[in-house]
């Protein structure tokens with residue numbers, strides 16, 4: 104796994120490692136979902152089956168999980 108940062112995950116209710124988007128498919132989904140061209144500053148909770156998405160300084164309520172494209 105690449106770089107991760109600890110952020111508070113509202114779904115997990117704890118600080119968990121978050122990763123940047125990893126694939127073009129994830130980036131495309133982020134662009135469509137958040138209507139942004141630049142999506143490298145979104146973070147995804149790495150806890151299995153969580154995948155909660157957050158922006159560095161913003162959490163989403165209700166939580167928005169990244170779909171599992173694998």
Ligand SMILES: [Zn+2]
Pocket residue numbers: 112113114115116119148149150153154155
């Ligand atoms: Zn989480």
